[in-house]
Amino acid sequence: MRLFKYTRASTLSSAIKELNHNTQSRILAGGTNLIDLMKEDVERPEELIDITHLPHNQVKPLAQGGVLLDAFGKNSETANHPLIRSQYPLLSQAILAGASAQIRNMATNGGNLLQRTRCPYFYDVAMPCNKRTPGSGCGAMEGFNRMHAVFGWSDKCIAVHPSDMAVALAALDAKVVVQNTSGRQRQLTFEEFFRLPGDTPEKDNNLQHGDLITGIELPANNFADHSYYTKVRDRSSYAFALVSVASGLQLSGNQITDVRIAMGGVAHKPWRALTAEKMLKGKSATEANFKAAAEAEMAAAKPHEYNKFKIELGERAIALALTKALNYGS
Numbered sequence: 001m002r003l004f005k006y007t008r009a010s011t012l013s014s015a016i017k018e019l020n021h022n023t024q025s026r027i028l029a030g031g032t033n034l035i036d037l038m039k040e041d042v043e044r045p046e047e048l049i050d051i052t053h054l055p056h057n058q059v060k061p062l063a064q065g066g067v068l069l070d071a072f073g074k075n076s077e078t079a080n081h082p083l084i085r086s087q088y089p090l091l092s093q094a095i096l097a098g099a100s101a102q103i104r105n106m107a108t109n110g111g112n113l114l115q116r117t118r119c120p121y122f123y124d125v126a127m128p129c130n131k132r133t134p135g136s137g138c139g140a141m142e143g144f145n146r147m148h149a150v151f152g153w154s155d156k157c158i159a160v161h162p163s164d165m166a167v168a169l170a171a172l173d174a175k176v177v178v179q180n181t182s183g184r185q186r187q188l189t190f191e192e193f194f195r196l197p198g199d200t201p202e203k204d205n206n207l208q209h210g211d212l213i214t215g216i217e218l219p220a221n222n223f224a225d226h227s228y229y230t231k232v233r234d235r236s237s238y239a240f241a242l243v244s245v246a247s248g249l250q251l252s253g254n255q256i257t258d259v260r261i262a263m264g265g266v267a268h269k270p271w272r273a274l275t276a277e278k279m280l281k282g283k284s285a286t287e288a289n290f291k292a293a294a295e296a297e298m299a300a301a302k303p304h305e306y307n308k309f310k311i312e313l314g315e316r317a318i319a320l321a322l323t324k325a326l327n328y329g330s
Contacts, residue, residue, distance in 0.1 A: 001038050005047040012214070013183065015051050020181045020210030022047050027212065029072055030107040032099075033115040041125050042116075042132055056214060059083055065220035068177075071110030071213045075165065076101065078109055088218060089328075090246055093229035094168035100238050110213035113166055113176065113193070116204065117159035117268075118240055119148065130156045131201045138201075141304070147242065150301040150310050151267040157201030158304060161194070161269050162240050168229055169216065170270035171246035171262035177215035178207065187217065194269035201268070223248030223260065228324035230317050231264075241265035243313045245273075245321035249285060256280050261322070266301070266314060273297045276318060285326050287319065294318035 007025075009015035019025050024046035026034060037043035057073040059081045067083055078084055079095035095104065121127045121139035128137035140148050140158050148158040175187040193205050207213075226249040233239040244264035250257045259280045261273035276293035283289045294315040301311050 002041070002044055004038075004045055006050065007047060008050045009054065012051075012054060012056065012179070012212070015049050015054070016179060016181050016210065016212050018047075018049050019212060023209050025049055027051055029111045030074070031111075032103050032107045033111065037116060037123075040123055042123060062217070067218045069109050069216040069218065071108060071177075071215050073109050074105060075099075075107045075109065075112060076104040079104070087224055088168075088172060088221075089224055090171065090227035090229055090248055091165070091168045091218070093227075094164045094231075094244075094246060097229060097231045097244070098164035109165070109216055112163055113169075113213065113216075114205070115162055118162045119159040120144075122159060131159060131197075134200070134202050144306055145304040146306040147240070147265070148304060148307055149267050150303045150307060150314070151263075151271050152196040153268065153302070154197045154199065154201070156199055157197035157268065159197070159201070160265055160267060161204070162264075163270070164229070164231065164241065164244060164264060166190075166194075167244055167262045167264035167270045168246040169218070170272055171248055171260040172218055172221060172223070173260070174219075175217045176213055177217055178211045179214045180208070180211050185214065190270065191272075197268045204268075221248070222250045222258070226251060226325045226328050228321050228328050230321040230324065232313060232317055243310055243317045245314075245317045247318070247321040247325045249322065249325050251285060251326075254285050256283055256285050259322075261297075261318060263314065263318070266310060273318065275300065280322075285322075287323055290319040290322040291315070293322075 026045040028048040028050045056070040058070045060068045075095050079092045122129045127139040149160050170190045176193045179185045229246050231241050231244040241264045246262045248260040259277050263271040276297035279293040298311050298314045
């Protein structure tokens with residue numbers, strides 16, 4: 001690990017000011033991903049700005065309905081909060097499907113969105129990686145790409161976003177609350193926040209240096225009674241998703257009046273299954289309709305040599321998640 005300056009921020013505004021002052025600085029919250037990257041010499045910050053002691057760690061109901069998750073709140077506290085468990089069980093399920101209990105006790109809500117890909121070519125500094133070193137090439141493109149993207153990739157990068165939490169948040173139409181040195185807060189939808197790789201795979205999101213995530217806003221919804229998170233992985237615990245699906249259904253009798261589906265393990269960002277959603281609205285909640293929608297969604301997938309299996313796996317995972325959501329709580 002390289003030498004770095006350590007700064008303990010006294011306030012949120014001082015953390016943002018220091019972050020803006022040094023373009024080679026990084027925020028230290030949970031540190032569960034950043035410290036690993038520093039040990040592997042992938043991240044080389046000149047300064048770490050410690051915000052672990054700042055009190056922005058609550059789950060708060062909003063006057064207009066919905067909930068605000070403070071960015072510095074721990075994943076485990078968020079997953080087990082009564083408001084989240086009762087109103088957003090999909091989010092609880094997704095968080096608890098990710099990492100170990102020890103990591104969830106350290107990892108923060110904001111940091112979870114900012115974690116970097118676990119692509120082995122990104123972590124191996126001896127290999128070419130446009131995400132780590134722009135212009136060096138993509139080792140995964142012609143390498144062992146079993147874990148990699150089937151949607152939204154470019155010839156510069158085929159890595160996937162690793163978060164479980166972010167997949168559920170995408171399905172729940174969450175917004176990311178960001179503050180900068182001016183003190184002004186703004187909200188970004190997940191579509192605005194996350195990026196596909198394009199020609200700049202080194203950019204995971206649309207934050208500017210000096211921006212700090214201060215919260216995640218969840219709008220009110222009617223999916224609590226029929227939602228489910230399915231995660232398919234190589235082993236039953238502490239593994240990243242081959243394919244994951246966050247699903248929510250709003251029903252009138254057996255008719256689907258609204259539906260949300262997001263996928264993990266398939267793209268550079270949480271992938272909204274908009275084709276499947278459009279097909280299911282107004283239809284009956286049947287396994288046949290779930291299967292047809294899943295097949296339509298995965299028809300646009302473009303796999304690589306070693307991840308062609310993700311097409312059928314994605315179809316099965318979408319149909320399973322919707323079936324589980326339909327029967328949730330029964």
